Amino acid sequence: MVWMYVVISLAAVVVAKANQEIVALQSPRIAIVGAGAGGAAAAFYLQNSSNQSFDIVVYESADRIGGRVETFDDGEGHPIELGASLFVPANKNLIDAARFFDLSLMKHGSDKHATNESDNIKADSFGIWNGKSFLYKRPRSESYIGSIARLLYRYGFDIVRFQRQRQRAIESFLDLYNQPFHDLTDAAYAAGLTDYTMSNGTALFESFGIGSKFIQELGLAATRGNYLQNIDEIQGLAAMVSLSTDNAYSVKGGNWQIFDKMLKNASAALLLNTSVIAVQPGADPKDPWIVRSSDGVRAFDQVVIATPFHSSNISVHSSSGDLVKVQPVYYLHMHVTIVSASSRLDPEYFNLKPDTYVPESIVNCDSDTNAADLPFHTISLVQTRCVTSSSCQYIYKIFSLRKLKPDFYSEIFPSGTEIYWDYSKEWDSFPRLDPTTHFQSFVLDSNGLWYLNGMEQFISTMETSTLAARNVANLIIQKFL
Ligand SMILES: Cc1cc2nc3c(=O)[nH]c(=O)nc-3n(C[C@H](O)[C@H](O)[C@H](O)COP(=O)(O)OP(=O)(O)OC[C@H]3O[C@@H](n4cnc5c(N)ncnc54)[C@H](O)[C@@H]3O)c2cc1C
Numbered sequence: 356m357v358w359m360y361v362v363i364s365l366a367a368v369v370v371a372k373a374n375q376e377i378v379a380l381q382s383p384r385i386a387i388v389g390a391g392a393g394g395a396a397a398a399f400y401l402q403n404s405s406n407q408s409f410d411i412v413v414y415e416s417a418d419r420i421g422g423r424v425e426t427f428d429d430g431e432g433h434p435i436e437l438g439a440s441l442f443v444p445a446n447k448n449l450i451d452a453a454r455f456f457d458l459s460l461m462k463h464g465s466d467k468h469a470t471n472e473s474d475n476i477k478a479d480s481f482g483i484w485n486g487k488s489f490l491y492k493r494p495r496s497e498s499y500i501g502s503i504a505r506l507l508y509r510y511g512f513d514i515v516r517f518q519r520q521r522q523r524a525i526e527s528f529l530d531l532y533n534q535p536f537h538d539l540t541d542a543a544y545a546a547g548l549t550d551y552t553m554s555n556g557t558a559l560f561e562s563f564g565i566g567s568k569f570i571q572e573l574g575l576a577a578t579r580g581n582y583l584q585n586i587d588e589i590q591g592l593a594a595m596v597s598l599s600t601d602n603a604y605s606v607k608g609g610n611w612q613i614f615d616k617m618l619k620n621a622s623a624a625l626l627l628n629t630s631v632i633a634v635q636p637g638a639d640p641k642d643p644w645i646v647r648s649s650d651g652v653r654a655f656d657q658v659v660i661a662t663p664f665h666s667s668n669i670s671v672h673s674s675s676g677d678l679v680k681v682q683p684v685y686y687l688h689m690h691v692t693i694v695s696a697s698s699r700l701d702p703e704y705f706n707l708k709p710d711t712y713v714p715e716s717i718v719n720c721d722s723d724t725n726a727a728d729l730p731f732h733t734i735s736l737v738q739t740r741c742v743t744s745s746s747c748q749y750i751y752k753i754f755s756l757r758k759l760k761p762d763f764y765s766e767i768f769p770s771g772t773e774i775y776w777d778y779s780k781e782w783d784s785f786p787r788l789d790p791t792t793h794f795q796s797f798v799l800d801s802n803g804l805w806y807l808n809g810m811e812q813f814i815s816t817m818e819t820s821t822l823a824a825r826n827v828a829n830l831i832i833q834k835f836l
């Protein structure tokens with residue numbers, strides 16, 4: 356029962372803004388559940404987009420911020436992203452925030468050859484593997500123009516057709532920055548974006564007049580590579596996003612820094628190691644919401660849930676006392692493994708002649724094997740560290756739905772390869788992105804209970820988490836104007 360909880364006043368944790376009297380009693384009290392991209396951005400935009408000051412408490416069950424943005428650091432100063440690794444120039448919120456906080460952006464992958472390696476690499480070599488042979492191999496040391504020419508040669512005018520459609524989709528997507536809007540379903544429909552999300556990728560691309568070679572090779576490689584899903588199953592917008600990772604950026608030193616800066620800049624009280632257990636209406640109208648966590652019980656004016664609902668273990672009751680329900684979503688459970696080896700991948704594993712160059716990034720597009728049984732989904736070389744030109748560490752990142760087999764390294768690396776170290780992490784990564792036109796509303800209760808992660812059914816990226824957060828921040832700000 357809600358009203359039995361002892362309410363701890365927040366006034367004690369208020370952080371005064373510069374040149375300002377402490378206005379604790381007037382500042383709206385906001386609870387944010389989750390210190391990932393969404394939660395951090397919600398805190399930041401609340402403070403930065405208005406002159407109103409808010410007393411913000413951010414609850415985070417883990418002992419670090421960032422959520423699915425996590426950077427692995429082996430202590431040698433070459434960080435590697437375990438979760439979200441890249442964003443694109445159209446990701447306005449992330450780019451603006453990185454600039455605002457003076458963080459350096461780098462071209463994604465430009466730290467791949469962090470130390471001097473004798474050979475000169477111009478373009479990433481990339482391969483689409485079907486379990487037996489490479490369907491497509493972009494060779495090493497090819498210029499950008501050369502690789503475009505090769506694509507045009509293989510996929511013809513479909514490349515141009517796709518780029519034209521992508522440009523249209525990006526323009527529609529930019530409509531969602533005209534905020535706030537109340538309902539994602541309506542906003543996506545108004546922007547024409549449900550035309551993309553209602554069909555699977557194959558059907559959408561076919562409606563663009565794109566041929567099956569493009570869909571079955573580049574398209575499938577992109578949806579498998581990014582979301583571990585097949586192009587004929589994943590909704591069309593996610594398929595287009597998957598094919599739009601060219602010219603990508605990362606933050607030098609780790610993407611988590613954007614969200615760390617956002618939280619600090621918002622002067623939010625951050626409670627790490629603190630799980631929210633329940634959110635319920637308060638008995639006193641002055642305390643509309645009660646948040647119960649492993650840290651105790653506090654009262655708030657507004658509550659923002661910024662984590663996938665079903666894995667959060669929070670019991671939520673609306674102001675009328677009903678149990679709040681959220682559209683069920685299935686998150687793919689996956690493994691990310693980083694391995695440092697003394698050799699590059701073995702050509703033999705890929706049925707290539709000895710001494711043939713194996714592409715640096717490989718997507719497994721084997722469609723004869725059940726997705727869950729594939730030995731790996733993607734393997735990519737993320738860094739090469741050479742002490743001398745003959746003594747290098749080749750560091751690979753592997754995505755898989757299943758745990759890697761114990762003998763996997765001895766299969767993919769030539770015999771005699773030394774494995775220096777490896778590290779692996781499991782994620783409930785992203786939703787299974789079925790075609791849909793209906794998205795979970797941001798509003799769980801019009802009395803000030805908000806939910807951000809319905810956005811992930813639409814597109815699951817860092818940028819869209821910040822977009823949902825910014826929209827909800829704007830809706831909250833409107834309430835207190
Ligand atoms: C392997 C992988 C690769 C990816 N690659 C990219 C990419 O290249 N580019 C890109 O843009 N996106 C990528 N993504 C997607 C991106 O990481 C997510 O869309 C985004 O980070 C989600 O942020 P969020 O804040 O909405 O959720 P989360 O990051 O999941 O944050 C939720 C937080 O809430 C906390 N929490 C949960 N329950 C509770 C509770 N009861 N109480 C308190 N705290 C709680 C969690 O610990 C977590 O920190 C990738 C994801 C994965 C897994």
Ligand SMILES: *[C@@H]1O[C@H](CO)[C@@H](O)[C@H](O)[C@H]1NC(C)=O
Nearest residue numbers: 402403404405406407832836
């Ligand atoms: C904050 O107040 C200043 C001065 O009154 C005003 O110029 C500015 O537009 C306000 N900013 C916002 C975001 O409301």
Ligand SMILES: *[C@@H]1O[C@H](CO)[C@@H](O)[C@H](O)[C@H]1NC(C)=O
Nearest residue numbers: 416417418419626627628629
């Ligand atoms: C969180 O808990 C872990 C494990 O119990 C502990 O090592 C860590 O210091 C705690 N961190 C914080 C910020 O409380």
Ligand SMILES: *[C@@H]1O[C@H](CO)[C@@H](O)[C@H](O)[C@H]1NC(C)=O
Nearest residue numbers: 403404448451452453455456
């Ligand atoms: C923060 O607010 C300022 C002042 O309104 C604005 O100029 C700036 O762009 C905002 N920062 C971000 C990252 O949105």
Ligand SMILES: *[C@@H]1O[C@H](CO)[C@@H](O)[C@H](O)[C@H]1NC(C)=O
Nearest residue numbers: 554555556557558559587588
């Ligand atoms: C993809 O969509 C088309 C058109 O709606 C449909 O015929 C096809 O069965 C779908 N594919 C899958 C795997 O669901």
Ligand SMILES: *[C@@H]1O[C@H](CO)[C@@H](O)[C@H](O)[C@H]1NC(C)=O
Nearest residue numbers: 373455456457619620621622
């Ligand atoms: C937020 O960041 C801006 C830009 O770096 C800075 O001017 C401002 O002082 C910061 N505010 C706080 C409270 O850290």
Ligand SMILES: *[C@@H]1O[C@H](CO)[C@@H](O)[C@H](O)[C@H]1NC(C)=O
Nearest residue numbers: 416417630665666667668669
């Ligand atoms: C939710 O509960 C499950 C099962 O008890 C647990 O594995 C998971 O870590 C919990 N999630 C959070 C965010 O505490």
Ligand SMILES: *[C@@H]1O[C@H](CO)[C@@H](O)[C@H](O)[C@H]1NC(C)=O
Nearest residue numbers: 470471472473741742743744
């Ligand atoms: C790489 O750099 C190291 C240290 O700066 C140097 O000793 C080595 O000769 C260089 N190797 C090559 C191949 O240039």
